[in-house]
Amino acid sequence: MATAQTKTLSRIMMAPAVLLLLLWMIVPLVMTIWFSFQNYSLINPMMTGFAGWANYVYVIGDPSFTQSLINTLILVVGVLLITVIGGTFLALLLDQPIWGQGILRIIVISPFFVMPPVAALIWKNGFMHPGYGMLAHLWEFFGLQPVDWFNQYPLFSVIVIVAWQWLPFATLILLTALQSLSEEQREAAEMDGANAINRFYFIIMPHMARSITIVILIQTIFLLGIFAEIRVTTGGGPGYASTNIAFLVFRTGILSNDIGAGSAGGVVAVIIANIVAIFLMRAVGKNLDA
């Protein structure tokens, strides 16, 4: 099959994609690294020249950096915990013999199709608003003081919104995996007297491990870059209480026009993502037969 001719042809067919992605990866990254060693502010044109490690010292020494790093971690891990555990539970439930399973799947997956800014605004104004949000009405109904979610628990509120968007994804993937589990295997285990807990541990969990890996991989890619949800709800605040790395770089580089420091933050974000990526790609490489 792979004659010299087909080899050449396939190289030509792949060339545009490979070249574009190579450019997309290298050009901005080299520029980010270059800027991160420069004094470069869009507001103050007097700031020029080589900065050495000053931008990195400034960014990493900034308490808001440490906080946004911790926030990023809490955000990713928090959402992963909720969606993977909740998704497993929901998938198991939807896999039961129930009426209207087809419609239920459609209803459950819906939040996944809601664009992030809309998801954030629905929760901010319709649900979590201390004045006329649904939750405020509910709290008042039980005689409680309404909660000002985004001021009192900013990071938690963002986690709730993001988890709401990703729970359907986890559920759908895990449900699909569950439904591919052979009926005979379950029945055999049941015949052998395995109870529900045993069946879950020894049959269902091993079968689901691969899909859970996939869910974690794909969600982590997106969760490291959570942006719109923060932008339209808390704006990263109060203070830096709900700022993650993505939002910090945006704030420093674009809003404050400090290109040098923003770029240094961007380089740090790339390094973090790469550390995560190495682990994830290994896991996915084992799981996917290319």
Added chain:
Amino acid sequence: MARTASIPTRIGFTALAWAIALLLFAPILWTILTAFKTEAEAIASSPTFLPQNFTLENFAAVQDRSDYFKHAFNSIVVSVGSTLLGLVIGVPAAWAMAFAPTKRTKDVLMWMLSTKMMPAVGVLIPIYLLFRDLRLLDTLHGLTIIMTLINLPIIIWMLYTYFKEIPVDILEAARMDGAELWNEIVHVLVPMAVPGIASTLLLNVILAWNEAFWTITLTSGRAGTLTAFISSFSSPQGLFLAKLSAASLLAIAPILLMGWFSQKQLVRGLTFGAVK
């Protein structure tokens, strides 16, 4: 767990599943209902479930205040444009990798996926400055280029997993039977490749439609898509609750409908065929 559940068990599971599903759906349902209420009713201290005075004025107000149709048009241009461009670049590449694989094909695929791992903020500043200097800020073609680049790895991966399932034997059999190259393409290859290409197209339109990071940072009034349009309402001076709900409903409705109709194919696409 038993497949032959007794009726009471079945009723129990059904009730629980529906309760949780409706709870998850509540924010969307509430938005749909609020969109048809008057402003006064939307923020009344004793909330109503169904709109008491059903009104369409919120939708008219959204269009009047900030031109919904222009933003919707931008969203369509960018999401469809970037998907088609991605297919033009991605189909040949995925085809070559699926039918003429070399030792390095797997590495190339993994490398392509790894470009998705690059956080957008890591490259935001240079892209922003490049766009500023090339006068691409706030333009539809600039945004389409970015959208094509960020979704290209997904397009190639999806197509690859679909193409991989087309048996090579069929091509050879067709050739044996004396089919001309053109006939081979039209009658054998295209019918087998089209479903995969269609699913890829669908998922990428959805992803591009909902993409928010680049649309917010690279556009403002002129080339703003619906994600940028909705994000501009984050300030308290923005729309009121009923109008905001109407705007939200208009922004999510097309994709929600598309998603509902295609959710079966989506699992494959979302996991690159790794979960079946």
